[in-house]
Structure formats: structure tokens, C-alpha cells
Amino acid sequence: MSLALGCVADDYTGASDLANTLTKAGLRTIQTIGIPADDRALPEADAVVVALKSRSIPSDQAVARSREAEAWLRARGAAHVMFKVCSTFDSTDAGNIGPVMDALRTEAGEAIALVTPAFPETGRSVYQGNLFVGSVPLNESPLKDHPLNPMRDANLVRVLARQSASPVGLIDTATVAKGAEAVAARLDVLAAEGKGAAIADAIFDSDLEVLGRAIIGRKFSVGASGLGLGLARALAADGRGTKDAAGAAVGEPVGGTSACLAGSCSQATLQQVAAAEAIMPVLRLDPARLLAGANVVAEALAFAEERLAAGPVLIATSASPEAVRALQAQHGVDAAGHAIEAALAAIAEGLVARGVRRLVVAGGETSGAVVDRLGLTAFLLGPEIAAGVPVLRTAGRPEPMLLALKSGNFGGADFFGRALDMMR
Ligand SMILES: Nc1ncnc2c1ncn2[C@@H]1O[C@H](COP(=O)(O)OP(=O)(O)OP(=O)(O)O)[C@@H](O)[C@H]1O
Numbered sequence: 001m002s003l004a005l006g007c008v009a010d011d012y013t014g015a016s017d018l019a020n021t022l023t024k025a026g027l028r029t030i031q032t033i034g035i036p037a038d039d040r041a042l043p044e045a046d047a048v049v050v051a052l053k054s055r056s057i058p059s060d061q062a063v064a065r066s067r068e069a070e071a072w073l074r075a076r077g078a079a080h081v082m083f084k085v086c087s088t089f090d091s092t093d094a095g096n097i098g099p100v101m102d103a104l105r106t107e108a109g110e111a112i113a114l115v116t117p118a119f120p121e122t123g124r125s126v127y128q129g130n131l132f133v134g135s136v137p138l139n140e141s142p143l144k145d146h147p148l149n150p151m152r153d154a155n156l157v158r159v160l161a162r163q164s165a166s167p168v169g170l171i172d173t174a175t176v177a178k179g180a181e182a183v184a185a186r187l188d189v190l191a192a193e194g195k196g197a198a199i200a201d202a203i204f205d206s207d208l209e210v211l212g213r214a215i216i217g218r219k220f221s222v223g224a225s226g227l228g229l230g231l232a233r234a235l236a237a238d239g240r241g242t243k244d245a246a247g248a249a250v251g252e253p254v255g256g257t258s259a260c261l262a263g264s265c266s267q268a269t270l271q272q273v274a275a276a277e278a279i280m281p282v283l284r285l286d287p288a289r290l291l292a293g294a295n296v297v298a299e300a301l302a303f304a305e306e307r308l309a310a311g312p313v314l315i316a317t318s319a320s321p322e323a324v325r326a327l328q329a330q331h332g333v334d335a336a337g338h339a340i341e342a343a344l345a346a347i348a349e350g351l352v353a354r355g356v357r358r359l360v361v362a363g364g365e366t367s368g369a370v371v372d373r374l375g376l377t378a379f380l381l382g383p384e385i386a387a388g389v390p391v392l393r394t395a396g397r398p399e400p401m402l403l404a405l406k407s408g409n410f411g412g413a414d415f416f417g418r419a420l421d422m423m424r
């Protein structure tokens, strides 16, 4: 396998978002969960996205895992490696975007990394280094209440500088508007000034195409799906893609029953869970009872078992920001998060043991816990359900499953119903 592009993603839903974008832009893409133990089992691909669960772990561990993934991708011919981060730049002052970026940039032998989380298709744009979510700055968006990494500063030059060992510069809209050569020249100037990274403005896909052309000849970049689009289009223009990449892995129906799990507490997921109540039985788990020792896993599986034959069910811990804060105040952020993730993963395992073969999961950390518990190792890309969320088909599992791993903020109110309609 000689890859046109290699990507290291800091969570599983983010990885499937990027793999979806690359596929649509003409690169046959595979998503692996961690570094595959045996890559002979992987089909031919133009791009591989190695999904890590490194967004919210200690930064030294995130760096070590990302370096291993990068080395694996380089050994398979990837001349350019992109580190995929969240389009809302989810991180804390302790990392992990800065430390991982510093390590991978050094490994690549580059003086400076271009960085942009812009993803116009989902309303993420960057102007003068400030990240907007729809029409509001990041710190006024629902991300200010994120359970694990509340985002309270929209200025990414500042945010990244607090996380990186090197100073951070800006490639502004005026430079991007002048084209790829101007961007490349600005990167060189910033590198000569001692900057280790540059936040790049991007408002439209056309800006991301400029950025992609400017950096495809370099070895390393940091971004969300928008930058993936820019890089993939630059590669496709160079004849490195595959004409019929999109939707290549629809495959035969997998059968079995279907279910949804939601551990995301984002505003979008809260609306989607509420809308699902009109079309399927919904069990809202009480995390306070879970943390007090009640066997909510068994209760959830009993609920599902009674209903699955008649149609899909949804099991959710999703709660309002006030309820999340109250639980965290009592039990701690990490302890509450991990206990809930572990419970949803155990429920997923129980559901699969009861015949579920089509599973929709909402939330990045939640999806990570579920996919790890199910022991899934790689996915092929199917059709797009909503911007950033494809149908995934397991690779290397004797009895295939379909999954949809939804980033917390993605999808319309009808997401769960729509996903299940597309997963047969
Ligand atoms: N009721 C709740 N109270 C407190 N924490 C919760 C509750 N329900 C879920 N959580 C935790 O909140 C976190 C949600 O993170 P997750 O990454 O799954 O969703 P998200 O942040 O919305 O998605 P993404 O990372 O894709 O944007 C998890 O750690 C989950 O266990």
C-alpha cells in the first residue's frame, strides 16, 4: 500500500468525519482504529485515517500514540501527514493539540505547521485567527459548556500558543485570497521569525483548496475535515485519487436489529434525542444512579431486549449543561465521564450479544469507548448521513456491522431516524 495521504485523528468520530470528506473528494479511504496489527488484511486505499482516542488523555500519552501512528503512515508511503483535530478545536491549555503538533512537526523535519479547524460545510470558519461556530465566536457557542473541554477563547493564535512550545503566527484572509504561492511564502516568513505554527483563516471551501495546494508539498499539517478537503482536492488534481471513491463500500445489507446510544450532551444531540422520542422507544439513563452503584446496564439491556424485535431503541445519558455540571461537581469531571462511557460501552456489548448489527452512537468519547469495547479494528466508508457523518461498515469482522459515529455537534434534529433509514 503506498498512500497519497496519511492522517492521525484524535478521536473516532472525528476520524470518520475526515474519512468521509476524503472519500467524497476522490480518495479511497480506510479508517483504522489505532494502528492495525496486521495491515495485510486492509484493502488498497489512497488514504488511511488512523483513529486514536487521544483528545482527552494525558498529553505525554497522546504524543506517544500519535508519533507511532505517524511513523506507521510514513512507512506506508504517506508523504504528507495531517493531524485531524476537532473543528471546534476541543482542547485545554494542557493540550493535546499543541504538544502533539509540536512532536509530529519535529518528526516531519518541518519548521512550521499550517493549522486550521475551518470546516465551512458545518459552519466552522476562521477569520483573523478567530474561530466562528455558525454566526458566533467559539466562546459564545454551546462549546463554552462542553463537559470535558469548555472552549472559552475564540482566538486560536492565543489558544494554540498556550499549548505549544513555539510561538504561533497568523495567515490572514488577505493572504489566502492572494493564492497558494502567497500562503507558502507567508509560511516561510513566519518560520524565519521563529514561529512553529500558523493559524490559517478560511471561510469558504475555495480558501481550503488554496491552503491544500500551498501545503501538499510539505510534510505535515493540522486541521479538521475542511483542510482534509483542501489536501484531497490538491491530490486529486494531481491524479492521485480514484474516480469512484465515493460510496464504494455500501455492500450487502447486514440484517440483525438496530439501536442508538447517546452519551453526547451537545445542544445538537439533546435536540436529536428529543426528536427520536416521536419515532422509537427512548430510555434516558440517570447517571446519578449509575454513579451511586445501581446496575443501569442491566436495566438498559432489559429495556432493549423487550423492544428490539419490534424496532430500534435509543438509550441516552445526554443531559442539560446544568445537570452535567451538577453531576461533575459531585463526582469530578473525569470520574463521571469515564463511568458513563464505560456503562454505554457495556450496553453496546450487550446489544450486539442480543443481535444488534446496526448501531448509531452519538459523541466522540462515547463512540471511542463503544468501538473499543466491541473490538472493532477498521471501517470502510459508506454513504454520508449528514455533513461529517458517514455510514461505516466494519472490515475484518466475520459478521459485518454497520455503524454511524456522530460527533456531538453534527447532524439535524432528525439524525437518528435518518441514520437508521440509511443502514440496512
Ligand atoms: N448526564 C451526564 N452528565 C455528565 N457527563 C455526561 C453525561 N452524559 C454523558 N456524559 C459524558 O460527557 C462526555 C461527552 O463527550 P462525547 O465526546 O461523548 O460527546 P461530545 O463531546 O458531544 O462529542 P464530540 O467529542 O464528538 O464533540 C462523555 O465523557 C460522557 O460520558
Ligand SMILES: O=C(O)[C@@H](O)C(=O)CO
Pocket: 011, 013, 014, 015, 017, 018, 085, 086, 087, 088, 224, 225, 364, 388, 407, 408
Ligand atoms: O471536526 C469535528 O467537529 C468532528 O469531526 C469532531 O472531531 C468532533 O469530535
